[in-house]
Amino acid sequence: MPRSDGIIIGIDAGTSVLKAVAFELSGRQIASASARNRYQTGEDGSVTQSLGQTWSDCVSALLGLSDKVSDLASRAVAIAVTGQGDGTWLVGAGNAPVDDAWLWLDARAASTVTRLSAEANSRARFEATGTGLNTCQQGAQLAHMDRFMPELLDQAETALHCKDWLYLNLTGVRATDPSEASFTFGNFRSRQYDPVVIDALGLGRRRSLLPEIIDGTEISHPLTGEAAKAVGLLAGTPVCLGYVDMVMTALGAGVRTGGQNAACSTIGSTGVHMRAKAVPDVHLNDEGTGYVIALPIPGIVTQVQTNMGATINIDWILRIAADLMSDGDRQVSYSDLIPRIDTWFAESRPTNLLYHPYISEAGERGPFVNAHARAGFTGLSMRHGFADMLRAVVEGLGMATRDCYAAMGDMPSELRITGGAARSRALRSSLSAAVKAPVRISDREEAGAAGVAMMAAVAIGAYPDMDSCIAEWVTPLLGEAEAPNVEDAERYDRLFDAYKDVREAIAPTWDKLAQH
Numbered sequence: 161m162p163r164s165d166g167i168i169i170g171i172d173a174g175t176s177v178l179k180a181v182a183f184e185l186s187g188r189q190i191a192s193a194s195a196r197n198r199y200q201t202g203e204d205g206s207v208t209q210s211l212g213q214t215w216s217d218c219v220s221a222l223l224g225l226s227d228k229v230s231d232l233a234s235r236a237v238a239i240a241v242t243g244q245g246d247g248t249w250l251v252g253a254g255n256a257p258v259d260d261a262w263l264w265l266d267a268r269a270a271s272t273v274t275r276l277s278a279e280a281n282s283r284a285r286f287e288a289t290g291t292g293l294n295t296c297q298q299g300a301q302l303a304h305m306d307r308f309m310p311e312l313l314d315q316a317e318t319a320l321h322c323k324d325w326l327y328l329n330l331t332g333v334r335a336t337d338p339s340e341a342s343f344t345f346g347n348f349r350s351r352q353y354d355p356v357v358i359d360a361l362g363l364g365r366r367r368s369l370l371p372e373i374i375d376g377t378e379i380s381h382p383l384t385g386e387a388a389k390a391v392g393l394l395a396g397t398p399v400c401l402g403y404v405d406m407v408m409t410a411l412g413a414g415v416r417t418g419g420q421n422a423a424c425s426t427i428g429s430t431g432v433h434m435r436a437k438a439v440p441d442v443h444l445n446d447e448g449t450g451y452v453i454a455l456p457i458p459g460i461v462t463q464v465q466t467n468m469g470a471t472i473n474i475d476w477i478l479r480i481a482a483d484l485m486s487d488g489d490r491q492v493s494y495s496d497l498i499p500r501i502d503t504w505f506a507e508s509r510p511t512n513l514l515y516h517p518y519i520s521e522a523g524e525r526g527p528f529v530n531a532h533a534r535a536g537f538t539g540l541s542m543r544h545g546f547a548d549m550l551r552a553v554v555e556g557l558g559m560a561t562r563d564c565y566a567a568m569g570d571m572p573s574e575l576r577i578t579g580g581a582a583r584s585r586a587l588r589s590s591l592s593a594a595v596k597a598p599v600r601i602s603d604r605e606e607a608g609a610a611g612v613a614m615m616a617a618v619a620i621g622a623y624p625d626m627d628s629c630i631a632e633w634v635t636p637l638l639g640e641a642e643a644p645n646v647e648d649a650e651r652y653d654r655l656f657d658a659y660k661d662v663r664e665a666i667a668p669t670w671d672k673l674a675q676h
Contacts (some may be wrong), residue, residue: 167229168239168616169393169620170609171218172405173197173243175263176186178214179223182229185237185622187633189605193224200260205267211257214322215329222391233393239330239383240376240616242402242608245340246296248305250316255328258316264296269304276303277362283448285313285360290444290452290463291343294525299344299361302530306366319369327401330391331381335374339403339454345370348452348461349439376400377456377618377626388507400616407453407462408611410434411626413602414576415462416455417635419627423572423590425561427579431470433526434462435572445568450567456615457587457626465472465527465564468520470557471581473535474501474664476519477553481546504588505554508547510651513547514538515556516663523670527567532670538662554586558594558652559659571595574641593648594656598641604634 171182174197176277181192195217198409228233246264251257262268273293276282287293302319303314316336328334338351345361347354352373358364380398386393395475402408407415415424419435439459442452451464466615467583478494478501485492498582515537537552565571575597581587582601592599614629621628 164234167232168613169222169225169236169239170606170616171221171239171241171243171326172606172608172612172615173214173218173241173326174405174608175199175244175265178217178221179417179606179609180218180225180425181606181612181613182225182232182612182620185613185617189609189610191219191225191228192606192609193228194225194374195220199263199265202444205270207263207265207267209263210260211251211325214261214325218326218329219390222393226392232588236393236397238380238400238616239400240400240402240612241323241330242405242408243321243326244614245321245404245406246298246344247321247498248298248301249322249325250312250318251320251321251325251328251334252315252317252388255332255334258313261322261325262301264577266301267295269295269300272304273300276300279360281356281360285357286448287444288347288357289343290348290442290450290461292298292447292449292451292529298340298345299357300362302363302366302369305363307361313366313369316369318371320371321404323402323404324371327335327399330383330387330399331383332384334371335401336371337339337401338373338375339407340372341370344452348442351454371473374401375456376402376615380619381615390577399618400612400619402612402615403456404453405608406432406464407434407455408437409578409608410462411455411609411614412604412609412611412634413578413631414600414634414638416457416460416627416629417638421460422574423565423595424574424576424578425559426472426579426638427577427587427591429470429472430462431467431557431560431564433466433561434464435565435568436460438460441569443660445527445567447528447567449525449529456618463568465561466534466569467517467526467564468522468524469517469535470560471579472515473515473519473556476580477550487493500549501554501584504550505546508551510648511544511548512539513544513548513552514559514655514659514662516551516659517553517556519558527564530667530670531675533663533667534670534673537664551586555590555594557587558590559656561591562594562652562656563660565595572597575599577601588642589645589648592642592644594652596649596652598643600641601639602634603637603639
């Protein structure tokens with residue numbers, strides 16, 4: 161057993177911020193430090209990030225954490241790392257970067273996705289991975305590189321992801337985890353690479369680029385002397401390679417508690433909707449969209465749908481209101497109006513006004529994929545005012561959430577919510593009514609870092625298994641369940657068919673508008 165005053169360090173290398181967070185073995189968060197992430201965008205759709213800078217940022221965050229926690233080096237019993245998913249981080253001889261990483265935001269592989277999706281073995285690839293092909297994924301990006309930039313792959317020895325690159329710098333080991341390996345190149349049932357998938361991507365001759373798969377709850381590697389000197393920790397400290405940040409966040413926020421599977425939605429700029437399921441319960445939709453991502457629990461996975469636009473829809477309508485309210489010297493910011501959302505929502509009355517929240521310029525990706533999808537109101541009349549329109553926008557996020565969960569099968573029995581928007585009573589009530597289930601908010605501040613630290617807690621023997629760790633780290637931080645309003649839930653039931661009818665019928669119009 162690790163020392164009683166031991167600390168687990170969770171590293172979460174997100175797209176915006178890289179964080180290092182210190183947790184006691186009981187799960188209590190005691191300090192965090194961060195470094196702002198930086199990436200470059202190009203007119204060709206490229207979005208890239210320096211591998212060297214990412215490691216420097218990790219070093220900076222860990223040193224910053226040492227400044228906040230006394231005796232961190234001697235008390236640290238494990239380090240665990242997760243990070244932004246998808247993307248391609250190529251390393252060559254001597255573990256040197258081949259080029260800047262292609263991030264999940266990179267759109268250059270779009271033509272390759274279109275080509276591969278039209279091939280006869282595309283469905284077989286989806287049946288194995290449970291994951292729809294997208295430009296963000298390493299499989300699509302490697303296939304694109306192989307066809308148009310083969311020199312990059314010729315120089316590379318291993319294709320990693322963000323967290324894998326940090327793990328390599330911490331331990332000297334090239335590896336990836338079961339979650340990213342199986343939803344990109346493998347089978348979610350076996351959590352191993354699948355030749356059917358690799359062949360469907362046309363990457364058979366590049367198979368050697370794929371690293372060993374290790375599970376961080378079972379295997380760890382020691383912090384190297386060189387890395388220890390750089391980050392101010394002790395050589396030999398166990399380092400755990402976590403699963404991708406999406407499921408680490410869900411794990412830390414309560415996608416599974418009390419040995420029971422639940423659902424978790426993260427409502428931020430985008431919406432991420434996840435259900436924990438036993439492998440036989442996975443429902444693969446006909447459209448071939450979504451993800452199936454393994455959890456660090458035997459036989460349990462998460463099924464995921466993501467929609468491009470969540471709170472950015474609310475930002476949009478508040479910006480319009482702020483512009484109209486600004487006058488001369490009196491300037492109103494949309495952020496000033498955020499505290500008024502719940503009041504406006506309460507002042508409005510339930511109507512049949514529908515809003516489809518496809519405000520993102522990138523269109524939609526869940527539960528359907530259409531880059532030309534655009535937002536719109538349906539049923540607007542003279543009797544509707546601003547508060548009614550705001551209500552429709554908030555309820556539209558509820559409809560989109562239901563649309564995503566419907567694509568995964570039945571509605572969840574309970575929904576856990578994370579993200580800053582979860583503070584809004586209006587949004588919580590809309591999500592609850594939409595899925596006809598109680599909602600709960602987690603008080604966990606850094607759910608992603610906590611999720612990966614939980615893996616390390618199991619790996620070092622502080623807990624016998626993940627469910628026992630969840631009981632202490634997650635369950636006590638879940639708020640009271642908020643039951644759905646019965647009348648609102650019935651109204652959502654009546655309107656949801658119309659919501660789907662509109663989005664399916666209007667799709668040809670989106671395509672026509674995109675031509676002008």
